[in-house]
Amino acid sequence: MSHENEAQAGPIREYLTFTLGPEEYAIDILRVQEIRGYDQVTAIANTPKFIKGVINLRGAIVPIVDLRIKFKLSEPVYNQFTVVIILNVADRVVGVVVDSVSDVIGLAEGAIKPPPEFGGAFDTQYLLGLGTVDERMLILVDIEQLMTSQEMALVGASAEGEN
Amino acid sequence: MSLDMSQFLQVFFEETEEHLAALEQQLLTIDVASPDAEALNAIFRAAHSIKGSSGMFGFDDLTSVTHVLETLLDKLRSHEVTLQAEMIDVFLQARDVLWQLMDGHRNGAPAAPALGAEMLQRLQALTAAAMAAANGETPAAAQLEDDADAGFGFFADAPGLPDIDAPIVLAESFADEVEAPQVFGFFSDAPGAPKAEPAASAEDDLGYGFFVDLPDPKQEKKADAEAFGFFDDAPGAPSPEAEQAATQSSSAEPSTAAPVAPNPAPDSVPTKPPQAAAAVAETEPKADADNKPAAVAKAPAVKVDSESSSIRVSVEKIDTLVNLVGELVITQSMLNQLTGVLDPSEYERIFHALGQLEHNTRDLQEQVMSIRMLPISFVFSRFPRLVRDTSGKLNKKVELILQGEHTELDKGVIEKLADPLTHIVRNSVDHGIELPADRVAAGKPEQGTIRLSAFHQGGSIVVTIADDGKGLSRQKILAKAAEKGLSVNDNMSDSDVWQLIFMPGFSTAEQVTDLSGRGVGMDVVKRNIQSIGGRVDIDSALGVGTRITIRLPLTLAILDGMILSAGGVNYVIPLTYIVESMQPLREDIRSVNNEGQVIRVRGEYMPLYSLHELLGMAAKPPEPEQAIVIILEAEGRKFALLIDYLVGQQQVVIKSLEQNFHRIHGVAGATIMGDGSVALILDADALPQLAGQHELAYES
Structure with a gap:
């Protein structure tokens, strides 16, 4: 993470960054519908613990996933500072709870390094690569693939998962 | 005329469908001996309209067939020739041919030209024969050109x-x-x-x-x-x-x-x-004693159907409207909740305005919901033809009686009802009604009767299909079930036996009679009806007849629900499943095998589940004395559900969980409560199946 200018090739894309415990992640900004506070979630029976339940988002029933629980990165605390990122992935609206939302950054394609064999808490198949901004390492996540994966138990007929 | 006609094609197909439906309906009801002039006119009009518009789109096969059809119809209504039963048959076939031709155009694969040509010949032959039969001097008008019709x-x-x-x-x-x-x-x-x-x-x-x-x-x-x-x-x-x-x-x-x-x-x-x-x-009856024949006549460019003034709106738009009104209802009840803390005497005007809003919202909701409502005749209207054709093929005499065709229900329900109903009616003709000779031998009138009726009962629509045929044979069904390896015994109640025909694999082909069935089996009928929240029941008596009763919700969008609370969370159970609710006595609750529990209600034992346990809640179920037990009846079985308390009864707007999430076993959907929170609608049918899925110790 030294020569920043060397890799400024390719079109610049924007990413929303957020933190989960000590790690900083980035997702494609175009997948983000809105960011809102955490309130009034209706728990759903027989679903994995990281699925907090559903909320009423202007008339639509939207499931809320707590990534902190899913990836065991930090203790889930729900207070007025808890942030939910509402995502629009694969024609679905899904909310994810994270520790905090940092900012929106632009990254050139050339600035993204291939992911290492181990990808933080996320399986490498959901990682797009690693990016560097101001000496911060960002883990770029393919959020669409992650949210539609079997692991997240958000799509598909079964609600089986860890209880 | 370099107009792009393609944009009107859809309208043309829809209209032609309607005209063909009208044609068919009139043909089926017309009295051959003394045809009603108005009916003949209606048939003529339908044919004429199709001819006109198909010509406009250059569908010559449609135009030519309808032209000959129209010519003959015109002679009929002018009493040049008399109507014969044979004509009705040919007309009905012509209607089918026209439908196929139209379908061909719609799918971009025009039907074989022979199809139209053959029908054309038949119609021409029929016309010639009819004209010959009409012997005698044709009045002056007979020589007239048929074409100049306007x-x-x-x-x-x-x-x-x-x-x-x-x-x-x-x-x-x-x-x-x-x-x-x-x-x-x-x-x-x-x-x-x-x-x-x-x-x-x-x-x-x-x-x-x-x-x-x-x-x-x-x-x-x-x-x-x-x-x-x-x-x-x-x-x-x-x-x-x-x-x-x-x-x-x-x-x-x-x-x-x-x-x-x-x-x-x-x-x-x-x-x-x-x-x-x-x-x-x-018309504009400006009739005046002073008649000036000199005026300008203008030809209308567009034909407007003046008989029903309606507009076509895409279902999507209506659904959006329904959703928006649903939102409005929720917002309105949120307002009510927020203002509930205010002092009515101080804020009288706010309360007055809110009352007004509530009133208007309710009216609006009713009206919007009614847009989606269609009379059930949309489904029923296909049956006269179906019964006529099927019975004709089987050499049976069947009279179809339709009742309550004006009963309205949701378009979504109607569409899903069509296939199951068709199957049941066809079954009635095929398997239910006997051959005329057998009927006479059994001391019944030669002509069998199938009665299709629809009516409101409580919050639901009931559709019954009753025939006076031979009824279901208990022995044959039991034998077939045993053959299929289903666990049956001779002591089963009749209604349990009848339910067997809904089992998958109990296909109509091998069912009860040796006549082969077609299309979906009865298991699909039942599944289709259940998918729209309906129930199917059968009553049958050997030699007397069979009656199939379908109970359907009025609409798919709104549900009468009981709101209940368990573990601090509100849930909704459709009212239709609830038999009663009660406060249990400890001595009425017994455990069986130290695993399950049963409750005795007026001498009847039924399984008791706690909702907390079924849904795997962290909260422990309350002591029975402090709890409420509601008795539910689902899939013909009763069971009791232990909950914390009842909140109240309310109409709820059903929201899909699957849109952004997926189906959850035991949950039928979700709804939004007055405070904006989400409550889950429980699937009573699936609840008992949840028992035992959790290994939580039940300590009561």
Whole structure:
């Protein structure tokens, strides 16, 4: 993470960054519908613990996933500072709870390094690569693939998962 | 005409479908012996409309078939030929051919030309035969061109109208886009001349002009759609020719028009005879004693269906509207909740306004929901034909009685109801009703009866299909079930036995009789009906008949629910499942095998589950004395559910969980409560299956 200018090739894309415990992640900004506070979630029976339940988002029933629980990165605390990122992935609206939302950054394609064999808490198949901004390492996540994966138990007929 | 017609194609197909449906319906109800003139006209109109619009789109196969059909129909309604049962059959087949041709165009794969050509020949042969049969002198009108069916213009039936010296008639006939040349002209009929055009265009959909009407009591004047004009009714001109002329007016060319009342009306003050009243429904009855035949007649460019004023709206738009109103209802109840803490005396005006809002919201919701409602006749209307065809094929005599066709229910429900109903009705004809000889031998009337009825009962719609056939045979079903390896015994109750025919694999092909069934099996019928929240029950008596009862929710969007609380969370259970609720006594609750629990309710034992346990909640179920037990009945079985307390009964708007999430076992959907929170709607059918899925110790 030294020569920043060397890799400024390719079109610049924007990413929303957020933190989960000590790690900083980035997702494609175009997948983000809105960011809102955490309130009034209706728990759903027989679903994995990281699925907090559903909320009423202007008339639509939207499931809320707590990534902190899913990836065991930090203790889930729900207070007025808890942030939910509402995502629009694969024609679905899904909310994810994270520790905090940092900012929106632009990254050139050339600035993204291939992911290492181990990808933080996320399986490498959901990682797009690693990016560097101001000496911060960002883990770029393919959020669409992650949210539609079997692991997240958000799509598909079964609600089986860890209880 | 370099207009892009493709944008109208969809409308054309929809309209043609409607016309064909109307045609079929009329054909099925018409009395062959003495056909109703209005029915014949309706059939003619349908054929005519299809001909006109198909010509516009260049679907020549449709045009040519309808043209011949229309020609024959026209002769029928002018009583040149008489209706025969055979004609009905051919007409119905023609309708099917037309449907196939239209479908071909719609799918971009036009049907084989032979299809249309063959029907064309049959119809022509039929026409020729009918004409030959109609022996005797054909009246003048018979030679008339059939093509000039829309006459536009001014027709002054001048005889005896003193203020008209030389009536000028402008006739323009061009309804038949394909064949008829456009005829413009002035026809001058001297007063008292034996040949005058008798209100020719009054017959047609597109007649504009001035008509002098001759109120012969028998005169049939059928300006059925849009005759605009001035009608001068000259009462007291009893002319038999007038009648004939009027009925044939659509096919009459002005020059060869039949003679008309030579006797002038003594008084030209317009008084409309009753027959004409219908004709003028859409007209501007500006009839004046002062008849100026000189006016401008204009041909309407677009044909508008004046019989039902409606617009086509995509279902999507309506659904959006329904959703928005649902939101409004929620917002409104949120407002109510927020203002509930205010002092009514201090904020009287706010409360007044809120009351108004609530009222308006409810009205709006009702109206919007009613947009989606359609009469069940949309499904029922297909059955007369189905029964006619099926029974004809099987050499059975079946009368179909429809009742309550105007019962309205949600479009979504209606669409999903069509297939199961078709299957049940076909089964009734196929397996239920016996052959005429067998019926007579059994002491029943030769003709079997199938009664289809629909009515409201409570918050649901009940549709019954009852036949007076041979009924279900208990032995045969039990034998078949045993053969299939299903666990059955002779002591099963009748209703349990009848339910067996809904088992998958109990297909109609091997069912009860050896006649083969088609299409979906009864298991699919049941599944389809359950998918729209309905229930199917069967009553049957051997030798007496079978009755299948389908219970359906009024709408798919709103549900009458009981809100209950368990573990601090609100849930909704559809009211239809709830039998009763009660406060249990500890001694009524027994455990069985130290695993499950049962509760005794008035001597009856039923399994008891706690909702907390079923849904795997962290919260422990309450002590029975502090809890409420609700008795539910699902899939024919009763069970009891232990909950914390009942919140109340409420209509809830059903929201899909699957849109952004997925289906969850035991949950039928979700709804939004007055405070904006989400409550889950429980699936009572699936709840008992959840028992035992969690290994939580139940310590009570």
